[in-house]
Amino acid sequence: MPRLLSPHELATLLLLMHAPAQVEGGNPYLEALRSESLVEVVAFTANADEKNQYRLTAEGNAVLRRLGAV
Template sequence: MNQPDQNTNDTPAPAKRPTILRRLLSHHELATLLLLLHAPIDASAKPEIPQLHEAGLIETVAGNETGAAHFRLTSEGNAVLRGLGVK
């Protein structure tokens, strides 16, 4: 007996990437996004980098001649700032 509310589609739902937007950003995280708005920064510059990277708001860019990793905003990070009226 089929129930009308039951989903009979066998296609699994696409996996959703967790985002930091499921919680409020700290003022330090927002400040880091603002810094990245203007230029990539060194990976060791701010302690908020790992959380922002894991959330998909920033991404790694190729290092310079010294090989140091740098980070910049992703489209999601830019969207957060646009939502705040920054851009």
């Protein structure tokens, strides 16, 4: 049974859908979303000045569709 997402995790999913560049790599909810396979790293940067880039997975999009957000 999948676990319930927190309001902050849902907000992070919505932000990734509408404005992925605004999601900071230090966002504490990204790792939880990654462990649920709702988010994936698109580009990993070793340079501290650049940010990792994230995107929704097919499962993440499905969650937002079920919520009527898409």
